[in-house]
Amino acid sequence: MKIQFDTAFNSSYLCQPVYTIDGKLLAIELICRFSSADSKLVMPTELVLNLLTPQQLLRFLNEQQIWAGEHARWFSDNQVILNISVEEKQVALLLEDENLRNAFSMHTFIHLNLSESFPRLSEGKNNQQLVALKQYFPLCLENFGSGTINMVPVFDHLFQWVKLDKNLFWQLCEGEHFTIVMPSLIRNVNRFCRNIVVDGLDSQDYFDALRKVEIQGVKGLLWPGVEPAELDSLLVRPTQFH
Template structure:
């Protein structure tokens, strides 16, 4: 399947970059227009109706699939952030589950607000998701998730909250968190990396990759021109 010529103007690819400067992949996010709220895209999407959020997910899945060659040929991963309602929709839709299994570079991100993370809650939806697609845990360190959850569930990568990183950059607390998380996942990704000083703080730390404003996002056309 070859990339289509559509530009998908409403979406951008945020780079996820290894410590060595190599692209691990991208997070596909909905672009927030200038007339919308200035809060981050995941928070803004939380305020949208469930049906619209599901349509956005379908758009993201379509974009992921039509760019198959870009991700396969470059060995990139592509993460898509989902909420509980989208997760339930996926588990109830056999066609989507098969698609996620077929396009093996797609990853689903769930954040700390996922209801099944609450104490005593069953995790049937989470387990159903992980059966068809590797999961990433987003926003770790913001206060609603802990090491117990990480020990109990299998996450491929764990993203440290940018707020936690900004508060603890260059401290032993950040390094200890990274060391505690690493045995239970394939690696830690630090979000919120915005300048060379942040890079210096992370030098020597045992992380898999970084994400943040230091790297300009790609639009669809730029992705194709750069990597196809």
């Protein structure tokens, strides 16, 4: 997708892996990048999305569902989840446009990511937009524990997946009571959501710290994202899990 500001920016994608604690590829997070034609300028994705008109945002969503369709066989054959992040304006378009919504929901491997900054998330099941979205898609709460919201949306079983905020994980890991606090946190979340992913595994020490913690997924700089043409490389079990 080409976006024209003072400079023309083109969208491209990076595939960020999420692995099970045993090293099987669990999910791919589809990361969008906006860069100038000469690749010398990169514009933050969040900033670009905030500047898009509704028509441009619709084109962007269509581009993502087309990408999913082009790779549907790969995701289905390998039983891998595709995580796509959405903000409030994108959610509104998905709920308003039945054709767009159907184009997304026909791919059952697509899960939608919502960050803790999503408006009125703390209202839980009283947030009608959130409840409506859950009727069509499996939802994942990103940055859980970043301090933006309360536990209500988790208590209300609105999310099939919860991804622990990496800064919270680092803070807990560096604390002297990590082996007590971390399992306790996981147990409490598991009462309402059985699928927990921990972000921030950027070193072997962080990886080793989670060996005895019962979680469903891990992600971090230990396993960098790849171009879509290299998706097959992510199916190989990383050395950390050997």
